[in-house]
Amino acid sequence: MRATIKAAVLAAAACASPLWAQEAAPAVPAKGSTADHTKFDILKQSFVSGPDVTKACLTCHTEASDQMMGTLHWTWDYENPATGQYLGKKNVINAFCGNVASNEARCTSCHVGYGWTDARAAPPTDPTRVDCLVCHAAPGMYEKVDNLAGLPAVVPLPEGAMTITGKLAVPLSLSKAAMSVGEPQRENCGQCHFYGGGGDNVKHGDLSSALIDPPKEVDVHMASDGLNFTCETCHISNRHKVAGSRYNVNAHDEGDTGLPGQRRDVATCESCHTDAPHAATLIGMKLNDHTDRVACQTCHIPAFARGGVATKTMWDWSTAGKLKEGKPYHESGFTQSDGKELHTYLSTKGDFAWGEDVVPHYAWFDGQVEYTLSDQTIDPTGVVEINRLLGGPDDGVSRIWPFKRMEGRQAYDKGFNKLIYSNVYGPETDTAFWTNFDWGRAIEAGMKYAGSDYSGEYGFVDTYMYWPITHMVAPKGDALKCDSCHTKDGRMAALAGVYVPGSGKPFGGRVGIALFALVALGVAVHGGLRLVAGRGGRHHG
Amino acid sequence: MAERLVMVYSRFNRIWHWSQAVSIFLLLFSGARIMGLHGAMPFGLAVTVHTGVALALVLLWVVVIFWLLTTGTWKQFIPTIAGLGEVARFYAWGVFKGEEHPYRKRLGRRLNPLQAIAYFALKAVLIPAIWVTGLVYLVHGFWSHLDPGDFWLWLVANLHILTGFAIASFVVVHVYLLTIGHSFREHVRPMINGFEKIDLTPEQEAYLEANEPERLHRELRNGP
Structure with a gap:
């Protein structure tokens, strides 16, 4: 009433x-x-x-x-x-x-x-x-x-x-x-897409409210004093089907750029820029040589979560449920660059870490993402990959892409070694975790609801989840410089199957240095002997 | 036999030598940067310098090959073992005793046998090797689709670097050898003014006096 x-x-x-x-x-x-x-x-x-x-x-x-x-x-x-x-x-x-x-x-x-x-x-x-x-x-x-x-x-x-x-x-x-x-x-x-995961930029890292009116430094395509793109400028739609997918990424645009009005199915950089976008200078041509191994995003999005909105980089569910005097509480231990305090602990959700201007994780990627679904067995002794990036250096189609690597610690079925469904939301239920702070009931209810077998025993497992980074393209002046990768311990250091000059002394270099050192030593000994002989090798008169 | 100062290094020869010397220095320096041995310039600049200078040097070499072939200068570099033993003995022993260098430069044969072998190896092995590996490396974009995993790129780059160090070693020995003899300056001078001390036969001397007097140095008629 x-x-x-x-x-x-x-x-x-x-x-x-x-x-x-x-x-x-x-x-x-x-x-x-x-x-x-x-x-x-x-x-x-x-x-x-x-x-x-x-x-x-x-x-x-x-x-x-x-x-x-x-x-x-x-x-x-x-x-x-x-x-x-x-x-x-x-x-x-x-x-x-x-x-x-x-x-x-x-x-x-x-x-x-x-x-x-x-x-x-x-x-x-x-x-x-x-x-x-x-x-x-x-x-x-x-x-x-x-x-x-x-x-x-x-x-x-x-x-x-x-x-x-x-x-x-x-x-x-x-x-x-x-x-x-x-x-x-x-x-x-x-x-929806900026606020996924429960808040601004929580999930993606490269999609946040900073893109509503970004300066050029944050997004060179969407800046209102520049090209002023909307999302749909790239994510073109046809009969309400919008181009672009995170599950089956068009990592490459195999077709040509198309005449106006022709192609309505792609949302890649290459769709407009081609795979040889750099100027015909010595360096430009060298950069164009990179495009078959390195995705555009890798250099042109030097960091994600730019523009003053942090992204969640770590979420530890295992600490959720702590109460103070029987009541849920929160801690705000991260200050965003705009001064806003962000939660680093919530009784409902556990511990978080945040990051701004985050350097991406790099991996070979052919556009396919394989998920660890609830019917798959996991190995809880290691870090479980919630999704796996398919592709590698030898397949001829993969390129090196930037990713947000989300670190998680989340519940799993200890008896069956699989990921679980949990019931977290439900203000009026006696199972929802966010209301009752009881993992046992929340997991049991989630598993039952989803129709998944549950052993009755749960634990927590470390996880990684990968999010392709493709938005917030920086102006070209802010793109990575050669030295970002072509240096010792550069950004590609962890990647196999790609030859990166300058990232370490190659075999030929070590042999060469040895040869050079031997010759220099020989010359030094020869010269030294001439000096010792007292004549410096010079003729008398 | 008369020892005369004869013009043996033509202006083109000297320009070739010194522009090549500068180029090789720039290539070694920028190449070492690309390889990661020093950080004196940004990587991108090093690549630009290395590529630009290399292409210019390749162009110079095309002209040089034409010049070597048409003027017959190539014959200077034909390797021989005649007199090789004496020269080798000099560098291994005689030089410490203050002996005179055993080789007498002749018109049409200014290089001693050891030099001829060294330069022949440089021209026939090292220079082609650095060219071929360098050009294949440079046009990586045209064949990288055939090389997933970058094994061939790795091989080409390593051979290129190894050859680069071999050339650097050559330069060290080349410069060091200039310190043997009367003086470093005296060794360098012919490559500056073109005049080298040469043993001339009376016929050669008479021919030069009559037909190419400008090739004989007037002031230094009998040598320093």
Whole structure:
């Protein structure tokens, strides 16, 4: 009853209008669009829910939902054609919050739909359950709540509701949001992709709110005083399918750059820059020789988590659950360059480490990533790789790429030696870890929910998880210099199968030095003997 | 026989020698940087210098080969064992006793047998080896797709470096040998003004006096 009253009050307040979070929608928001959505009568109504809006969208954009429902953004389910593994957020286990199953309402708050509450099954099939606004509403016109399985911030809004970008949720006018639509802007993509893993730049390292309005030093393509790219400039879309995948990376662009409007399927550097982008100077030609072994990103993204937003570099779940006087607590031991204090301990999540301007981990990579799924046996005595980067120096296609190597320590099934599903989210359950701080119950519930056998015994294992670094391309003046790698203990020092001049004395060099030393010694002895002979080898008169 | 100061190193010969000397120094210095022996210049600059100078030297050598062949100068470098024993004995023994160098330079044969062998080895083995390995190394981009794992690149680079050190060793011995004899300056002078002390037969002397008087040094008629 109280909740209903509160909702009614909120609704009344909301209708009084100044409380709307949004500004008025800009007229003809989409550049070059032939439609001004503020003029569509069907959008001038008081929508009460997301699906209401989608229903209106579909009256004109008849195929949009069907298109969306065939994409990875919708299914979170992906069969890797190269490895045969079933991947996608629905299936994989990661080094962050672990798994979607049993944590849905929180995790699926970033699903491009409304109300996917059981990730064991496919998302709902009703076309009106697709969320058009999350991608198309103008920045600031629309927000999803962080624990309502994708529902937006509309009345009735639970007290203290937060948005998926970590702000206090304010009720929205869906009508205004609908009238603001256009091509996706950085803010649209960013609200999920920048905030994955529970906060700004937590997951990727190269995708953060710094990209909303970055200076050239942070992103040479996206700087507003430069090329001013949006995400979609590279991640071009065709029938709502967006180019670019982390599971099956187009590490190389095998085709040509294509004429305008021709190619709609690639999002690589080479797609625009070709594989010989450097000037025809001596050094430029030498740099072009590198492109078959070294990915563009390796030199042109000298560090990730630039622009003042740190990324989480280590997450130790094993220390989670400590309480002070029976209550969860936090510690903030990392100060970001903008002065913001970041958590280094949370009772709910354990210990963290953060980094800014992080030097990447480098590895050979052919674009394929193989995951350690819940049905695979792990070796808990070593560091378990949550995902493995495929490729090597000898296959003729792999190149050296930069990665964020996330260090983790997370729960595993000690009896069966496999990674586990855990139920961390669920404010009203007696199993969720974040509510009850009991690993035993949280894991048992997660495993049961996911339908995975559980031995009943858990432990913690060290993990690595690799995230390809490809965003935040620096201006060319900030690219790595030759000496970054062509030196002793340079950036490629740990890599086999690549000859890096200057990184150490090669065999021929050691033999050469020995030869040179012998000759020099011979000359010195010869000269010394001449001096000892007292004549310096000079003739008498 | 008369010992005369005769022009034997033509202007082109001297320009070749000194530009090659400077080039080799630059190549050794920048090459050592690329290999990681010192850090006196940035890697990229070293690569630019090394490549630029090497290409210029290759061009010079193309001209030099043409010159060697057309002027017959190549014959100077034909190796011989005649008199080799005496020269070797001199460097191993006689030089410590203050003996005179046994070789008398002749017109058309200014190199002693040991020099001829050394220069022949330089020209026939070391220079081609450094060229071939260097050019193959330089155009790595054209064949790297055939060499996954970089084994052949490693081999080519190592042979190139090894040859580089062999040439550096040659330079050390070459310079050291200039200290043997009357004086270092006297050894260097012919490569500056072109005049070298040569034993001329009366016929050669008469021929030069009559037909190429500018090849005989007037002031130093009888040598210093």
